[in-house]
Amino acid sequence: MTGVYVHIPFCKSRCAYCDFVSTTLGEDWQLGYVDALGREMASRREENGEPRASTVYIGGGTPSLLCPEALSRLTGVINRSFALDGEAEFTIEVNPDDVSAGLAARLRDTAVNRISMGVQSLDDKLLRFLRRRHTARQALSAIETLQEAGFTNLSVDLMYSIPGQSAGGFGRDARTVLASGITHLSAYDLQWEPGTPLYNMLLEGKVKQVSERESEEEYAILRQMTAEAGMEHYEISNFALPGFRSRHNSSYWDGSPYLGFGAGAHSYDGGSLRSRNTADVGDYISGREIISREELTASERYNERVMLSLRTRRGLSLPLLRKDFGEERLAYCLGQARSHLTSGMLEMIGKDTMRLSADGLFISNYIISDLMLVD
16 A cells, blocks of 8 residues: 655745745646656656555645646546545545636545645635735635535635734634634644745845744644644644544654656655655656665664654654664653753653653644764
């Protein structure tokens, strides 16, 4: 069993904060790109036999920009290329302003059974600052349209730590989307990625980062409201009603193998080999096989295990850490963790599992970095 990720790079415009592989090339590129996806999937199938997929995730970019023919071809080639588990989770990302009754109906005619929608904010001023295409009204209308079409597994993305956003404003956004009947919420601290328009604005002094105190206050509001809504806080940035965790993303945190298709997509064999496709959309469509491969060292695999496990509320299994990396690295991990266990930022669940405490979640990057190896 493996997870399948398919990258659709097309966007009408780029958001101010985004550093994902994306392009504003028009609709006339879509069919050629989907055909290239089909060729890559056929080639990988020849290499690996018939892969059996437990999850499929179509991300981007903006997959909801695909024209009806491209969307039909894409879902068709996925169904032909993989033996989908009968209970497979099949997710597609959508933008609110692309959602219509027609799109929802087309998606219902495919194997898609989960929708992930990037809302980010319900403040129109902040949406314009982030260079999002939709309005708050469109976002709420899109949720309703998808629900009316029968989609019950519906996730929404929100952002906090946006300049100009107040804790009260973020709280209103969270309360509104939680009241809309969604089953999953992903909420992310705004990242300032080098090379993005937002980062350039920061360098030019046109905008300031939100203080850590304000970010922590918004994160506390988020945790409180999701708990009151009956959601499990199962990963630092992810919350779900019982039975609605993202199985695809959970496989990343578990270290499970996955296959990535499309420009810039990553693959992982579940052991030590990671690969990445060319990020150049033109090269990808033309069939130029530009793939970078990386063999992870034992230290890199240890670091990934620590980072990914501690992001989850399941935590880090110490017996598995010993089994996979040896007594010396386990001792190192526990030694580095000692001060954080004493301060209450880390906690033990029984004798075998270590995880971030509720107080440690917000400063997770600092704690996790302390436990990593530096060669």
